[in-house]
Amino acid sequence: AQKVTQAQTEISVVEKEDVTLDCVYETRDTTYYLFWYKQPPSGELVFLIRRNSFDEQNEISGRYSWNFQKSTSSFNFTITASQVVDSAVYFCALSEERDSGGSNYKLTFGKGTLLTVNP
Amino acid sequence: DGGITQSPKYLFRKEGQNVTLSCEQNLNHDAMYWYRQDPGQGLRLIYYSQIVNDFQKGDIAEGYSVSREKKESFPLTVTSAQKNPTAFYLCASSSRTARYTFGSGTRLTVV
Numbered sequence: 001a002q003k004v005t006q007a008q009t010e011i012s013v014v015e016k017e018d019v020t021l022d023c024v025y026e027t028r029d030t031t032y033y034l035f036w037y038k039q040p041p042s043g044e045l046v047f048l049i050r051r052n053s054f055d056e057q058n059e060i061s062g063r064y065s066w067n068f069q070k071s072t073s074s075f076n077f078t079i080t081a082s083q084v085v086d087s088a089v090y091f092c093a094l095s096e097e098r099d100s101g102g103s104n105y106k107l108t109f110g111k112g113t114l115l116t117v118n119p
Numbered sequence: 120d121g122g123i124t125q126s127p128k129y130l131f132r133k134e135g136q137n138v139t140l141s142c143e144q145n146l147n148h149d150a151m152y153w154y155r156q157d158p159g160q161g162l163r164l165i166y167y168s169q170i171v172n173d174f175q176k177g178d179i180a181e182g183y184s185v186s187r188e189k190k191e192s193f194p195l196t197v198t199s200a201q202k203n204p205t206a207f208y209l210c211a212s213s214s215r216t217a218r219y220t221f222g223s224g225t226r227l228t229v230v
Contacts, residue, residue: 004161033217043207045221052217091161095217105150105217106177109161 002027004094006110013082014118021077021113023092029053033095033105034068034075039112040088048090051075082117089114121146125210125222131230132197132204140195140225142210149215151193155179156207165208168193197227205229 003026013019025034036048049059051068059066063083067076079086089112095105123144132138144151150169154162164177168187182201187193193212197204210222 009159035219037221042223043226044223045209047219047221050217050219093162105213105219106152106164106167107154107162107211107219109154109163111159111161 002029002094002096002108004092004108004110006090006092006113008113009111010114010116012116012118015084016081017117018078018080019082019115019117021079021090021092021115023075023077023110025073025075025092025094027073027094027096029096035091035093035095035107036066036075036077037091037093038088039091045091046088048077079115082115084117084119087115087117121220123210123212123220123222125208125225127225128223130225130227132227133230135199137196137198138227140197140208140210140227142193142195142222143191144193144210144212144220145191146212146214146220147190148212148220149190150213151187152211152213153177153183153185153193153195154209154211156209162209165195 005024032053034051038046056068063080065078091112092110093107126141152167153165156162163179165183166185168174174185174187184196205228208225213219
């Protein structure tokens with residue numbers, strides 16, 4: 001069975017601090033995808049990144065960066081110089097390998113980390 | 120622009136009533152999903168459909184039903200058998216390359 005653990009339930013930082021959100025996953029699949037989503041108070045899920053299991057390169061996008069390490073089954077997310085607008089719940093998710101010939105990617109979500117950035 | 124439309128945004132249900140949540144996509148995605156979110160929790164899979172006229176139960180399907188008569192549409196019915204239906208419901212679709220798109224959600228409250 002697949003499992004995603006986000007051990008940090010809530011994090012509070014002061015603006016301009018760097019913050020890292022942890023994500024550890026379990027899967028028996030050799031091919032899978034990992035995702036990070038942001039959920040602001042409006043409730044909509046905002047896609048941040050998708051990474052497949054074959055690509056362990058770290059990625060940087062503006063103030064956001066991701067560290068994927070298969071050896072430790074972790075996919076951590078760092079926000080540099082945090083801003084008040086970064087306040088939201090952040091979810092890490094893992095997809096199963098799709099059914100043969102199909103396009104089905106069921107997602108298993110962590111419980112989320114509530115990030116509060118104070119001015 | 121392509122996307123997923125969920126309606127209504129807010130829905131109130133009386134005890135013992137069935138209600139249907141709408142989900143429409145114009146992304147030409149084959150697969151569609153329904154997830155439920157409770158406060159302080161992650162999303163849990165209710166039902167998913169890979170092709171028209173076929174769907175599978177997810178982790179928490181009891182008390183829910185779906186249909187997939189058209190590729191674009193995947194409505195979810197919350198039946199009276201669902202004992203605790205108050206939650207935030209999100210519909211999603213995915214492409215063959217795992218590009219996932221979520222709708223903006225429906226907040227269902229039992230009154």
